[in-house]
Amino acid sequence: MKAEFFEPGISADTKGFWEGCKEHKLLIQKCDCCGRLRWPAAYICPECLSEKFSYKEMAQEATLYSYITVRKPFHPSVEEKLPYYVIDVELEGGIRMISNLVGAEGKFPKCGDRLRLKWEDYGAYSKPVYELED
Numbered sequence: 001m002k003a004e005f006f007e008p009g010i011s012a013d014t015k016g017f018w019e020g021c022k023e024h025k026l027l028i029q030k031c032d033c034c035g036r037l038r039w040p041a042a043y044i045c046p047e048c049l050s051e052k053f054s055y056k057e058m059a060q061e062a063t064l065y066s067y068i069t070v071r072k073p074f075h076p077s078v079e080e081k082l083p084y085y086v087i088d089v090e091l092e093g094g095i096r097m098i099s100n101l102v103g104a105e106g107k108f109p110k111c112g113d114r115l116r117l118k119w120e121d122y123g124a125y126s127k128p129v130y131e132l133e134d
Helices: 015-022 076-081
Strands: 027-031 053-057 061-070 084-090 096-101 114-122 125-132
Touching (some): 061 125
Antiparallel strands (some): 061 084, 061 114, 084 096, 114 125
8 A cells, every 4th residue: 555645634823834844844933022933833822922923944954853763554554664764853943843754774863863854745735854964
């Protein structure tokens, strides 16, 4: 069975993120009052409780914070991708997000490795993924 991308659940809070992904831009909410970056997206700032925000486009580079190697499929649709990496990526401003490491066949990632943003396109949606920097 071919691996597929399951459509994301888009809410008012996450709409800007997914629209940025369509344009291959990694957009993270930034509070217009205190300047705090926030992920996951939220209606109000957890720091100052402001409802005002804009989006900051994040850098293409990130750091590998942690990862797991998946060797057993949780669903038949991902069996052909085994083994694959689920990673915890650290972005600027202390933001961390879960993603996938691609193009790492035969390589052994280490926490602290530098990563570069890539995109996987699935019809109407694009998903941010990362590869090891050379």
